[in-house]
Amino acid sequence: MSDREAPFFIGWAAMPPGLRWFMGGIALGLILFLAGIAYVTAATQDDPGQGAFVGRANATGILQAEPYPILHVTESADFALGSALLLTGGGKRGVQGRAAGLDGALVAVSGARIARGDIAALQLRGGEAGLKALEQAAITPPAVQDLGRWRISGEICDGKCYAGAMRPGRGLAHKACANLCLIGGIPPVLVATDKIDGTEFFLLAGPDGGPVTDQILDHVGLLIELEGQVQRHGGMAVLRLDPETLKVIP
Amino acid sequence: METAERLLAIGQGYLWIGLVVAAVFLAWGIDRVEAKAQGAWIFRPLLLPGAVLIWPLVLWRWLRVERGNACPQAPYRPPLTAQRLFSMIVIFACPAILMGALLLRQDGPLERPAVQLAAPQEGQAHE
Numbered sequence: 001m002s003d004r005e006a007p008f009f010i011g012w013a014a015m016p017p018g019l020r021w022f023m024g025g026i027a028l029g030l031i032l033f034l035a036g037i038a039y040v041t042a043a044t045q046d047d048p049g050q051g052a053f054v055g056r057a058n059a060t061g062i063l064q065a066e067p068y069p070i071l072h073v074t075e076s077a078d079f080a081l082g083s084a085l086l087l088t089g090g091g092k093r094g095v096q097g098r099a100a101g102l103d104g105a106l107v108a109v110s111g112a113r114i115a116r117g118d119i120a121a122l123q124l125r126g127g128e129a130g131l132k133a134l135e136q137a138a139i140t141p142p143a144v145q146d147l148g149r150w151r152i153s154g155e156i157c158d159g160k161c162y163a164g165a166m167r168p169g170r171g172l173a174h175k176a177c178a179n180l181c182l183i184g185g186i187p188p189v190l191v192a193t194d195k196i197d198g199t200e201f202f203l204l205a206g207p208d209g210g211p212v213t214d215q216i217l218d219h220v221g222l223l224i225e226l227e228g229q230v231q232r233h234g235g236m237a238v239l240r241l242d243p244e245t246l247k248v249i250p
Numbered sequence: 251m252e253t254a255e256r257l258l259a260i261g262q263g264y265l266w267i268g269l270v271v272a273a274v275f276l277a278w279g280i281d282r283v284e285a286k287a288q289g290a291w292i293f294r295p296l297l298l299p300g301a302v303l304i305w306p307l308v309l310w311r312w313l314r315v316e317r318g319n320a321c322p323q324a325p326y327r328p329p330l331t332a333q334r335l336f337s338m339i340v341i342f343a344c345p346a347i348l349m350g351a352l353l354l355r356q357d358g359p360l361e362r363p364a365v366q367l368a369a370p371q372e373g374q375a376h377e
Binding site: 145146147148149150151152153172192193194195196222223225227248249250 | 355356360361362363364365366367368369370371372
């Protein structure tokens, strides 16, 4: 066959009859190859877990403003009594401003429920529809129970994304997002590799029990080891971490 | 306005200008720059994202053509001498970076036990 007679493929021109089978094979092979790549890529990803937004929820309870706003549920059709909820605002915003002045008060909250295993968060609606102080006699907040000083490994995540606002809401790829959430005031949680007192989620606090965001940003999204005092505030385990002991596990 | 908002506003402004430049260039300017593009429309949407991103370069090259400063032979010149070297570097660097990252990333053991360093302090933590 001379060069003049050899079929020549041009994208916009009609397919030369001699190339139909060859081009069909190439096209089919590419489809199968790329489908295989897609399958292998998807199959090798970590399971993002069952965390998700699970609809509107309401609760009444005692608000704890420090280290980050949480609610100890005293009455709710959606949450177990005595459980504790991380409170967040929309997007990457915390609700420190709205919770200020309400520490220890009985409040009614409403918003979008985010749940993942033992960890639960509530993205509050705007204004008083989301967070409203109730005119009722003060209720004693749950007593703080000390669980001792521990050395724990795990990953620092932002409580909202990890609870299910993002899938996956953890890992190195999620570090920048998590840091922006934490800077915005979302409560940080340590997802530990071992359980203490039956829980592997710990709300992080500074050594003085206040917020700790600025000191942990470099260690978010990595497997780290830290030491701190573990306490139980009602249904929420709180870890008062010692920032000096934070280190990345190689 | 916070720094992040300012950066976002700058980026948005850049892209909006880019959209206008790209729309004008692809609807009208490209016919004046490249004779072979006249009457051909299907491929133009494909150039839109790139033109939006590098609109200053598009505008600069377009102005050069309009002012008669562009060398008509430029599109037919052979690749620059260093182009082959750079393409080889990219070919080897991309897999090396990917494999290096996979080798260097944290890799367990993930099941590390928690160690109690001090017993609970009765009474002290109660507030």
